[in-house]
Amino acid sequence: MPSPDDPDDARQDFAPGWPGIEARWTSSAKDGVGAALGDSSRLWFTLSHGIVNEVYFPRIDQACTRDWEFLVTDGASFFSEEKRDSETTVEPLEPGVPGYRIVNRCRQGRYVLEKEVFADPERDCLVQLVHLRKWEPGLRLFSLLAPHLANHGAGNTGWCGDYKDIPLLFAERDGTALALACSRGWRQRSAGFVGASDGWQQLKADGFLKTSYRRAENGNIALSGEAEAGEDASLVFVLAFGRNATEAGHQARATLGERPDDLRERFCAPWKDWLREVRSSGCVGEPESELFWPSVTLLRLHEDKTFKGGTIASLSIPWGSAKGDDDLGGYHLVWPRDLCETAGGFLAAGAHRDAVRILRFLQASQESDGHWSQNMWLDGTPYWRGLQMDEVALPILLVELAERTGALDPPALRSLWPMVSRAADYLIENGPVSAQDRWEEDAGYSPFTLATEIAALAAAGGLAEKLGHAELARRAFARADDWFSKIDDWTYATDTELARAHGVDGYYVRIAPPEISDACSPLGGFVAIKNRPPAEAVGEAVEIVSPDALALVRFGLRRADDPRIANTVRVIDALLKRDLPAGPAWLRYNGDGYGEHEDGAPFDGTGTGRPWPLLTGERAHFELARGDHAEARALADTLEEFASSTRLLPEQVWDADDLPERELFRGRPTGSAMPLVWAHAEYVKLVRSLADGAVFDRPGICVRRYLDS
DSSP, X not given: OXXXXXXXXXXXXXXXXXXXXXXXXXXXXXXXXEEOSSSSOOOEEEEETTEEEEEEOSSTTOBOEEEEEEEEEOSXXXXXXXXXXXXXXXXXXXXXXXXXXXXXXXXXXXXXXXXXXXXOTTSSEEEEEEEEEEEOTTOEEEEEEEEOGGGOSSSEEEEEEEETTEEEEEEEETTEEEEEEETTOOSEEEEEETTTTSHHHHHHHHSSOSSEEEEEEEESEEEEEEEOOOTTOEEEEEEEEESXXXXXXXXXXXXXXSOHHHHHHHHHHHHHHHHHHHHTTOSSOOOSOSSHHHHHHHHHHTBOSSSTTOBOSOSSOTTGGGOOTTOOOTTOSXXXXXXXXXXXXXXXXXXXXXXXXXXXXXXXXXXXXXXXXXXBOTTSOBSSOOOOTHHHHHHHHHHHHHHHTTSSOHHHHHHHHHHHHHHHHHHHHHOSOBSSOTTSOOOBBOHHHHHHHHHHHHHHHHHHHHHTOHHHHHHHHHHHHHHHHTHHHHHEEESOHHHHHTTOSEEEOSOBOTTOOTTSOGGGOEEEOTTSOGGGSEEEGGGOOOGGGGHHHHTTSSOTTOHHHHHHHHHHHHHHEEEETTEEEEXXXXXXXXXXXXXXXXXXXXXXXXXXXXXXXXXHHXXXXXXXXXXXXXXXXXXXXXXXXXXXXXXXXXXXXXBGGGTBOTTSBOSSOBSOHHHHHHHHHHHHHHHHTSOTTOOHHXXXXXXXX
């Protein structure tokens, strides 16, 4: 519908400024992530700074937008951008339901936007109900959307068009399309190139869309539209998707025809029913923590709708504002390691069917020789092509845990046996050296990887005996026992400068180089230090330690009070422990470069590693194994405190002085991933372990074979 401010001579067919500035993603520190439960809606969304960020369609590994926000002007000199110029509060629509109520209050007191954000549960549409609770006369409301279809900010085409009787804003790229609708129609519309002719530029300069550009082709684009606004007005905005513009337009029109209250209720109800079902398992009672059930929900919503069980690492792109089209994956990829951690969280919570779907995905995505790709798209296509032996071992341990907790009946276990046997054969033939450790960096003998390999072969041996495969049982046990006997030869350093400095006779190193032999200690080896400048890119193996050594306890290969473990913990705490306002967290290893620079600038291939909250969870499991339930509980409390106000756990937290200009505050999230599904899975398992009084995922067969014998 034309506006008085949009006369015919102010309309132009093609926007100038092609192709726009270089495309970037946006903040990875999310305030919310959401999706409908069920297969009818193939859409996921994220929030930060009070606005919608990436929206994913038709798979959870395909980001389609950068962000979607509202701008407010007075048509002249006043310009306000809600993500920068308002105070924000975010809360879930209902406890445990991943839809959100956002209130953005203008810092100048001129407007209040109250928004409800959720997915249409039956269609590929995102709904924003916008209520103008305070609105000064003369203010104007504009929607600004940045399409990044099919994981690309470049090569998008946008235009102003119609579907049936509804004016829409469209974008399309590479077989994916979107349509943006408003319940009151649009007073003005424009499609432009970011940084040149987009709506933000016009509104900042003039306060209104001085020129309505009908089309912006093959570039980094933004879609702008003005909606009718007034005090206490309520508007429905729908962002719809399809294979082409017609499909997207149809979806938008259908959702606009629904009553918003009905949509909201149908969105919430399946999540409440699912949580009620999981609660009924009684596996953890009713935890007092406000983080537990939101964490279980978060595990579930990171699963794809088409590739069942396919669960990504995070609905985020670490340091997204510094990343462009050359970083297609972000963290919306499948890592077998994270899959196994997620499934373990489901088993701990009693969500057995959800865990089994992940096992079936692992079964389908296993390579023919028995290993899994370092990470992959949902269809199994590798993204990075490294090889990590813990990612071969952990699926075996997951099968053992699922069988032990009653998630697999005998027929299901037998159907998964070919996956287990292929993975076990791969470990036997190719271990124990891994081309990369669990941090995806160095080749060699890593205590964590060794622990998973030995435990997995012991578990495979036990499963083989149960299923009547005596020959594989013999080979798996023999190789596990052999590697178990050599753990110290490969990774325990003694009589070093570091040992003397900390008053211990030795400690487990982070990783020993692959060139060492059974008769050679790791003392003389060097290892690469990734993500550091060239002058700091190599270190002596004996100088580098990691909390990874605690995996020897977690997987039943060392007692928690073993002097070698006690020595290692002493060195770990001296070098890696960081005391933060919420409590302690640990670095991955000394010299780590995966994190912001010292001045807070985003990680760009080099940086300084920061503490990981999930390592606080792993330390809590160690303390529980050591018999210190009170310390384990205190560390669980710390992990809860690391969560955001919307119950999301970050990958890393800032451990230096506050840098408000970069939104970095001591003990709060960095620009890495938030949420990190792995961290939430570790927390869920920790709550179960505390309830049980024992480490939930510790393989009993290893305890019996290596600690009780």
